[in-house]
Amino acid sequence: MKRIYFIAAALSLIFLSYITPAYTSEEFSFKSLGYSDFYINDFNSTNCTAYEFLHTKDLNASLYPVLSLKADFSPSPGKPAKITVFFNDENALTELKYADFTNGFARIDIPREKVRESNRLAVCGTTSYTVNRITISADSFFGVYSKAFFPRENGLTLEPETYRPVMGAPFTAKVVARNYGSENQAVVLSYRRPELEESMDAVSIISGETTMEGVAPKCAERDEKGGCVRPGEFSISYTLVANRAVPMTLLPGTMKYTDIFGDERTVLSNRPSIEALPEQVSAQVFLSQDSAFTGETVPIRIKLKNLGSETLENLSVKLETGLEALGNETETLATLEPGKETEVVFSGKGLSAGNYSVGCTAIYGDKITECTEAPIKLENGGVGIGVLAGAAFLLASIAVFAYFYFKKE
Secondary structure, three states: OHHHHHHHHHHHHHHHHHOOOOEEEEEEEOHHHOOOOEEEEOOOOEEEEEEEEEOOOOOOOOOEEEEEEEEEEEEOOOOOOEEEEEEOOOOEEEEEOHHHOEOOEEEEEOOHHHOOOEEEEEEEEEOOOOEEEEEEOOOOEEEEEEOOOOOOOOOEEEEEOOOOOEOOOOEEEEEEEEEOOOOOEEEEEEOOOHHHHHHOOOEEEEEEOOEEEEEEOOOOEEOOOOOEEEOEEEEEEEEEEEOOOOEEEOOOOEEEEEOOOOOEEEEEOOOOEEEOEOOOEEEEEEEOOOEEEOOOOEEEEEEEEEOOOOOEEEEEEEEEEOOEEOOOOEEEEEEEOOOOEEEEEEEEEOOOOEEEEEEEEEEEOOEEEEOEOEEEEEEOOOOOHHHHHHHHHHHHHHHHHHHHHHHHO
16 A cells, blocks of 8 residues: 555656746736826726836747736626726737636736837726726736746647548547647646537537546747747547537537646637538448248348549448358448449348348448348248259259169169
């Protein structure tokens, strides 16, 4: 038992050692620069305040400027109320609602190229009919850090193997976290938001990693200017199947982690739109008879049709039946043109009486279509065609022998 605890402790230390702490290059509050809290007191009103500061330290590509904006909405937080942030120009950097604040703070990544030696930050608050007071706190602060960085555009992506899966045919998807930053980050990835599970019945998860905890490693390669050209990646992969042949939008994957400020962050991926197509092949078994005798050869015809709009290549058909196959169990068609039909013929026989189901599978690429099956009943007590022919030949042989034998007499 002690050995198990020792191993677990050692693994934990290895894991923790991989998560390096963030490095702070610079950090200061606006109160330390002499600014005071700013208030907006009125319904449906907009007012702005500005902060000016100098930044003289080197800002290389492995450091990330962050504004930690502290604000309060009162008396009753409402959706129409908002705060708009501008940095060194008249283009809004971001627009924040009450839900964007955690423990009173909103963390805003500032594009590195926007930071100058002399900087001007403008913050505008807009009240509503439920929020008549917004406080912009002077305890807001600006800092430059070495940290993990997941860009909004591709920091977390949901990537299906195909955007046009065939209904009923499994396909894979990945949720990929890409860390462009300068520090490793422990994360938990999940394939979708659990609360939305019941709203997505057009597609089902059938296997794979739906949730996993791990590390999104820091940027693996930077260019000559220090920009990240190969981010560190951590991903999960799972298999889905479309239940209906309709267009649909996949639910977003999620990433959860604790940032350098101790805030719990939840990031949603993109929501890819896909179109599930009808099955590309129809395959149906036809039997010339629905009953036979044991030992009798049964012809099995399989009709195939290409339902899609593209030529199918190397389409394999495999016989699936409890009968004994006579000859090949698999036939392969080089091509099958869109809208065209063809037929493959197999033979089988049964050695025991009973009810059998004759089917097949059509395989094209990594997709499998089950054939429409046909039943057949095998009976004892009858004589098959082959047996009758053999008996007739035997009787004929005996007759010829008897003729010549008695003729000599």
